[in-house]
Amino acid sequence: MNKYFKIFFILAGLLIISWGIFIRFYQINDTPYWMDEGYTVNAVISGMENGHNNLASILDSGKTYFCPIYCYPTEFIVKIFDNTPLAFRLLSAIAGIIFIFIIFFFAKNLFGWRAAFLSSFFITFSYSQIAWSRQARWYTLLSVFFWLALFFFYKLLYNKRKKILNGSLVFLFTLLAILTHHIAILLPLIMLGWIVVEIILSKNKSLLKYLATGSVFTIFLVLILKFVFGITFIEAFLNKISLHYNLPYYLSFYLRNYWLLIIFSVLAVFSFQNKKKIYFMLLPIFAYLILLSFFTNIVHYRYLFHITPAIYILASVAILDFFGKIRYIYLKYIFISAVILAFFISNGAILPRSFYLLESDDPDKLGQRPHYAYTPQPDFNSAYAVIENNLKNNEIVISSHPHFNKIFLNRPGYWLKYDYLGIEDNVSAINEDREYYVGAKVIDDLKELKQIMQNNHGCAVFDFMSIDNRIPKNEIDYITNNSELIFNNKINSYSEIWVYKF
Secondary structure, three states: OOHHHHHHHHHHHHHHHHHHHHHHHOOOOOOOOOHHHHHHHHHHHHHHHHOEEOOEEEOOOOOEEOOHHHHHHHHHHHHHHOOOHHHHHHHHHHHHHHHHHHHHHHHHHHHOHHHHHHHHHHHHHEHHHHHHHOOOOOHHHHHHHHHHHHHHHHHHHHOOOOHHHHHHHHHHHHHHHHHHOHHHHHHHHHHHHHHHHHHHHHOOHHHHHHHHHHHHHHHHHHHHHHHOOOOOHHHHHHHHOOOOOOHHHHHHHHHHHOHHHHHHHHHHHHHOOOHHHHHHHHHHHHHHHHHHHHOOOOOOHHHHHHHOHHHHHHHHHHHHHHHHHOOOHHHHHHHHHHHHHHHHHHOEOOOOOOOOOOOOOOHHHHOOOOOOOOOOOOOHHHHHHHHHHHOOOOOEEEEOOOHHHHHHHOOOOEEEOOOOOOOOOOOOOEEOOEEOOOOOEEEOOHHHHHHHHHHOOEEEEEEHHHHOOOOOHHHHHHHHHOOEEEEEEEEEOOEEEEEEEO
């Protein structure tokens, strides 16, 4: 590459990164919290007020919430920026920006700088990457540690220099990934699996020493997690394993939303000559797809979020391979322009916005099906602003999500009991008639609800998810028939919230 092209790509890269940063922070304070963000915010506040136990935030209920890698730093950020959405979301946004560079260097190490530039371009303007970078959750931070672990694992295997340093960094980032989100426990198994694949492909028995060393380090990692952090993965996995068939949901969702990149990713398998590198990128995808599709009874598309960059990288490889085979220069530019345009139409975001819909099925478009997986995003902020304006000092709040009672009203209130996952007779968030997260008083049934509402005045708030085959219909009917609706907001079919005054 001559110096003019180098200058052009440096300037273009700086412009792309700058715009990507701007999009991730644009009006980040204005987006209302959704349910899981509320858990993060509550955990951070509780940690600041109640302290910690074995790195977990001590909740008002006396129970703990484990999120040390995200919540600990956020506590210090909140002290600087005060109790604002920006403060709780800042670490996620920074991680999302850092991740652009990590993917660049990862792709450059495996496939060259052109693939690195295109991959980081896709990451910068990916709708899902931008959306999750603006949430007070740890999915972008998990991506950072997950791909850093894979990066140094690759260097450990295929670079002769700095073996001890690379091995140490693999262990460090694997540990950080697991502490960020327990789903990263598959990471050391993926690495061991790749060593086995490499031994089979190359028939290089000298790699057996890596397999033995990796096995020892995996055992050491499990022991550290158990005795230092109190995380017992093996027991938890064996207790929670549940054979189900969720593969059609994951395939349907990703083919709908990532169809362009998936097409090119498949082409990369056939077009790129170094198949070993392609298989290295595919292994994490198949590992998590198999786990989530066959060994759990819940469907959460965000649990595949951290491995979707593999699709961006593979697609970039195929796009550039096809680009190189085009004979005429004007056709090259038509082709790459068409690809970028299709990317923005299908899954890209270049214009800033204050609100991003998170990964969900759309019942309005899919029609009838046995199950919908959605990430509810009702406007809890506006709902609780209405509650605060209508609530007197001696009045109560009955809520489907009482952790927002704590966040907005600094009181636990009452909880309409139900299982958050919608699993019948599996309400796990109760301890001695108190809700797990903030110690809200549990309302067990319609009889108790009637008694509380007849003896008190106040507000009741619930969202669509909580009444979607979760809270008994007779309880919701009693609230709606014996109270005044004072607030209702509907963003889409699965993101609606109601506030009633009784």
